Amino acid sequence: MKKKALIFTAVFGIIFLAVLLFSASIFKSAMAQKEEGHEAAAAAAKEKTELTTADKVETFVGKQKYYVVAGTDKHDAKMYVWVPAGKKAKILSKKASDGISSDKAAKIVQDAGLVSKLKDVHPARENNVLLWEVTYLNKDGQYSFSYVDFTSGKILKNITP
Template identity: 30%
Template sequence: MQSRREIQRQNSENRSLKLIRNLLLIILLIFLLGWGLYAVGNHPRAAARRQATQIAKKYAGLKKADAFYIYNREKTYYTVAGKNNKNQQVLVIVPQKGGNVRVVQQSKGITKNQALTKVWQKEKPKKVLKVAPGVFNNHVVWEVTYTNHQGNLCYDLLRFSNGQLVQQINNL
């Protein structure tokens, strides 16, 4: 026959095991919920990336995609950066709602890092939020989105061909 102490010890162990099991279930549920929300929220971006990459392969002979960008101004553009079948670095700019696909050789303009450097040197942003190529007034541009030291949102558009400032919007 078991003593009272042994029964209490077994009950305490059972409660501890149940508590650990319940905590593990809660952690698993939180993880699955978070992953599900991320997957659902990222689905439109992933679909746009797949579609833009397929178009880039078809129209620009893209072999390898290195980066994907989304640009939103008057129109939305998806850009795939990578190497074409001639081993040239290119940007393939695909309008979201149809239209002409633009293929620009990276060697014919400034790079993402050069655009960032220009903005850092001139504006000294607190934090850069996004850098994306797109089309503005029928010219290929780099859009650099950042916050200034007052915490305000700012946009700089730099012409792809020479890095010239096309438009600046400050303190939104």
């Protein structure tokens, strides 16, 4: 009986270890894809705009995929550059002072009475419209998104999947 229990434990341990290693491999691959293209986007942003320092690069996927590069220009003014993943759209840039802040975008959505719990705020883009994507749990506990115009602060779209 002890021998069967030992064999079962060994087989179970080997299977568990294999599943763990496979899961780690998938996770590593997914994280690599998340950051894929960031260096090229930062280089393109520096080459095509006034950006001199790239502090952070985020990936935004809406109707199209964009990389949003946050950094500073030669006057140390904070700016954002939206770099398309494809060649069809053009690179757009704005100084942070030309738009509302992420905190202001979150406050606008909260003041509209949509938010139960704020999750995150990221720069976004749809076609040539620069946005803030505000993610939150709504009053019903559903994960939701609001898109706030980067320049005007107007809520353009609310989505609850």
